[in-house]
Amino acid sequence: MSHPDIVPVILCGGSGTRLWPLSRKSYPKQFTQLIGDHSLYQQAAARLTCEGFVAPVIVTNSDFRFIVTQQLSAIGIDPGTVLIEPEARNTAPALLAAAIVIAQNPDALILASPSDHYIQDASQFRDSVRKGATAAAAGQIVTFGITPTRPETGYGYLELDEGAATDADATPLKGFVEKPDSQNAARMIAEGRFLWNSGVFLYSARTLMDAFRTHAPELFENVQSAVTQARSDLGFLRLDAQAWARCDDVSVDFAIMERADNLSVVTHPGDWSDLGGWEAVRQHMDLDDAGVGTHGAALAVECRETLLRSENDSLQLVGLGLDNIVVVAMKDAVLVADRNHVADLGEVVKQMRVQQIAQADTSPRDFRPWGFFETLTLRDRFQVKRIVVNPGAALSLQSHVHRSEHWIVVAGTARVTVDDEVKLVSENQSVYVPLGVVHRMENPGKVAMELIEVQTGTYLGEDDIIRYKDVYARGQGAKG
Incomplete structure (x- = not known):
């Protein structure tokens, strides 16, 4: 069955404090070259630029509006509409605003994608997306689950029905599971019917708008007002600030996905990561036999299970005899951390803000x-x-x-x-x-x-x- 071309909606508003000092509020991780020669945002747009997909709709904030267009221009991609959020209100208002803009064709299929995830095989990912198109066209909200490779406690999970076939195009989703502790994560992996929640969704504009009308009617009215009263600004579409301020700060998972009864899931078997911290980055590097990864002007001598990363060609980083350590060196800030504590970086950045340390948020x-x-x-x-x-x-x-x-x-x-x-x-x-x-x-x-x-x-x-x-x-x- 043929389907209309898919409209990617790419969200570009996060700050990524768990990847400090490379990722900061003024220039977060989606715009940095964490892995490969292009930024995560550029990679997200590039893997959805091919036959069957139209120009992406970008949702970002005022500070990043020129960065998003410049980075796409650098790789030869012309965006569709660029929506400017007057302030961050989480994923539910952002995705609904994009759907309302796209809903000139209410049957248009929309792929909602974060801009800061790493997917190694773009072609395989597009195949997974196409598997969900029939269900999405039929009124389902399709999410994408990742075949887990370890009992990960940093991800939410998707629960499948007993006996559900993970190789099917799309199967009914039984429910969402919050980030588990290590014991429950191991149990879920052993049971074999749980997938990592990728946070990627496929649906028609009509389906998502109907879901908001049903489960979050007040939010729907406020977002619709913000879109109706939006104004053009140097080629961007700036959402109305007053209406946007009335919108709840809520995730699409909580507002819609955990309440809807028309959810399906496609299993994506490929490599995926939200790169939520330095340990996730290390796992996707070329490690030596001792589990050491280096990047830039970095030299490791007699180190084990360590990440050394220099973001300044004129700053030579040398690690000697380090074990289980993460070191990230930039021109204006250096992180030295035990690998077991890098997940706490978000709290560290909060402490830096309290102490009014400029490097908490601003980049060199x-x-x-x-x-x-x-x-x-x-x-x-x-x-x-x-x-x-x-x-x-x-x-x-x-x-x-x-x-x-x-x-x-x-x-x-x-x-x-x-x-x-x-x-x-x-x-x-x-x-x-x-x-x-x-x-x-x-x-x-x-x-x-x-x-x-x-x-x-x-x-x-x-x-x-x-x-x-x-x-x-x-x-x-x-x-x-």
Whole structure:
């Protein structure tokens, strides 16, 4: 039986604190290269870009709206609608909003997928999705269970009926099981009728909307209002903030899946992980005979069952005689932990926030709509930055009250505006921007433009900015 093309809905709003320091609130794990040459988000979009699937709908927040489009553009994928959540309200409102947008064709099949999972065999995963299409078209909400390989306590489980065939296209789902303790996990694996819950769902737009009307009618009304009153913003669809604020902060599992009676499950036999922590990452690395995994500029000597990961090519990490240790080194932060305690990183990040430690949430590389910058050195009255501007991008027309700037172009060509003068500045050339002068930097070329900026002044904060014109419609005081 033929089915309509499937619309992927990719959720990109999580923060992934259990993978600190690589994953932080300002740049969470889905956008990082944890495994392979592309980010987890890019991998999620790529495995759903083929025959039988249409352009993905992306749900994200305002901070990530340019990152999601830039990362897809980098791998040659054009997104469909990009929905902007005014604030995080969990998965139920996000998935319902996407379904309402897609419901111009109420029979459209929707595949709801997180952006931060690792699936080794994309073709095998697509085959599993297609197995669920007939049931989804018939009004079922289809979830995907992973054949467990160990008694894992970090995942929720799906329970199948006695005698259910795991090789069938889709079978009725008996129920959900919360994350078990080790004893119950071992029991469930031995019984053989429990699967890991992947958090991936397939359904028609009509089916999901009907489920919300039945099980969460107030949430349905609020989300529908947020979509109806949404406004276009630089090509994104920004949901209405007031209506969105009235939405419950609730997961789709709790709001719908644990209450619905039209649930089916497809068993996916392939390798899958939500990469929920450093131990999960280590398990998907090429380990040596002693169980040691290294990444980047990392060297392990006489180590056992250890992960060493350097995220800075100029920072050489050496582990000597380590046993059962995780070390992740970045430019501005280093994690050293016993493998038995890495699951507690979320609580550690909370403690860092209480102590107002900036590295809890902010990354050394600060991403902007036009590219990114990173601070090379910061001292009293001066700061040195590396700035990279994407092809065709431009910073706002702006001035500063407390600082002057020196720009030295090291790659590409910049179009620089200083007061009424506009000129091109090429590699090895520089320009001086006095305090208070209106200025702008643009990249007119086809390749990224890179420069070194030296700031001097009494205050060097990112909020020292008076903005006059901005192609990204940011207000006064917004960064960059």
